[in-house]
Amino acid sequence: MTRIAIILGSTRPGRNGEAVARWVHEIAAARGDADFELVDIAEYRLPHLDEAAPPSLGQYAHEHTKAWAAKIASFDGYVFVTPEYNHSTSGALKNAIDFLYGEWNDKAAGFVSYGSAGGTRAVEHLRLVMGELQVADVRNQVALSLFTDFTDFATFTPAERHTAAVEALLDQVIAWSRALASLRTDAKEVVRRNTERVQSGGDFALFEELFADDFVDHTPQPGTTPDKDGVRVLYHALRSAFPDFSAKIHWQTVDGDVVTTYKTYSGTHRGEFLGLAATGEHVEFETVDAMRVVDGRITEHWGVANLYSVLQQVGALK
Numbered sequence: 001m002t003r004i005a006i007i008l009g010s011t012r013p014g015r016n017g018e019a020v021a022r023w024v025h026e027i028a029a030a031r032g033d034a035d036f037e038l039v040d041i042a043e044y045r046l047p048h049l050d051e052a053a054p055p056s057l058g059q060y061a062h063e064h065t066k067a068w069a070a071k072i073a074s075f076d077g078y079v080f081v082t083p084e085y086n087h088s089t090s091g092a093l094k095n096a097i098d099f100l101y102g103e104w105n106d107k108a109a110g111f112v113s114y115g116s117a118g119g120t121r122a123v124e125h126l127r128l129v130m131g132e133l134q135v136a137d138v139r140n141q142v143a144l145s146l147f148t149d150f151t152d153f154a155t156f157t158p159a160e161r162h163t164a165a166v167e168a169l170l171d172q173v174i175a176w177s178r179a180l181a182s183l184r185t186d187a188k189e190v191v192r193r194n195t196e197r198v199q200s201g202g203d204f205a206l207f208e209e210l211f212a213d214d215f216v217d218h219t220p221q222p223g224t225t226p227d228k229d230g231v232r233v234l235y236h237a238l239r240s241a242f243p244d245f246s247a248k249i250h251w252q253t254v255d256g257d258v259v260t261t262y263k264t265y266s267g268t269h270r271g272e273f274l275g276l277a278a279t280g281e282h283v284e285f286e287t288v289d290a291m292r293v294v295d296g297r298i299t300e301h302w303g304v305a306n307l308y309s310v311l312q313q314v315g316a317l318k
């Protein structure tokens with residue numbers, strides 16, 4: 001079932017946002033065409049962004065980031081409930097969004113906002129942020145006025161017409177969340193993300209997501225086990241031997257659920273590799289490999305890499 005988070009984006013004591021988010025969740029939960037969960041950013045107690053590595057690498061050091069990343073990764077789409085502070089969203093919501101990257105990608109989002117002008121300026125800012133995070137934001141939105149949808153600016157008393165607006169917003173978020181789910185599980189796309197984001201980018205949080213726990217490697221490299229642990233060890237070894245390790249995909253073909261990829265790896269030899277101490281040489285080598293992808297996860301691998309040419313390039317073969 002499609003999973004949608006209703007993200008409560010204000011943390012202020014006495015916040016109006018809580019009543020708004022609960023109201024959205026209540027309307028959503030009565031639908032039955034998706035699973036909805038209210039996610040309160042306050043519960044994650046995120047400090048100001050304190051991760052050293054860019055979020056796009058997915059190398060999270062802190063438990064609070066890992067918990068937040070696991071929660072956000074578990075959804076197909078989001079409804080952000082945002083206040084308007086100084087013509088933008090809350091700093092707390094922007095900070096919580098900034099903590100992550102890959103967890104948001106290729107998903108859908110909609111907005112419920114509130115403020116003296118319906119919070120619309122906060123949503124316009126959030127739409128710019130969504131673009132950078134590769135989140136598809138739907139057109140419909142719900143704009144609640146502090147003057148007409150709250151009594152004394154503090155007790156939430158929404159006009160009746162907003163219920164239909166929430167339903168229309170959810171219709172769009174669910175439809176786009178479903179459509180984008182197929183992009184995330186497309187076999188070629190899964191292998192491309194592994195090559196570009198894990199192998200080239202060092203995103204090991206994504207590695208954990210992309211490889212099935214019962215993964216089998218039919219052609220493990222010498223010294224590595226034929227399982228998920230073995231690939232993790234190999235990928236780390238490649239990144240420490242070649243810190244700028246990157247891959248260029250030339251072509252991919254799909255046969256059923258097996259994706260075959262021809263690519264060239266390159267990097268600078270700065271650490272031990274195949275028992276050879278760092279030479280500082282820039283090396284390039286071709287690989288052809290096949291990966292079986294089931295339900296968006298890599299379950300099997302067969303591959304040949306031209307390691308002979310690596311030995312030549314680092315001067316180990318005369």
Ligand SMILES: Cc1cc2nc3c(=O)[nH]c(=O)nc-3n(C[C@H](O)[C@H](O)[C@H](O)COP(=O)(O)O)c2cc1C
Pocket residue numbers: 010011012014015016017018083084085086087088114115116117118119146
């Ligand atoms: C720091 C701050 C700045 C605000 N700036 C705006 C604003 O620019 N435009 C607006 O319509 N309302 C503004 N407001 C009013 C809020 O939208 C309103 O207080 C709302 O209830 C805040 O959400 P919360 O109660 O969930 O924290 C601001 C409120 C705060 C606390």
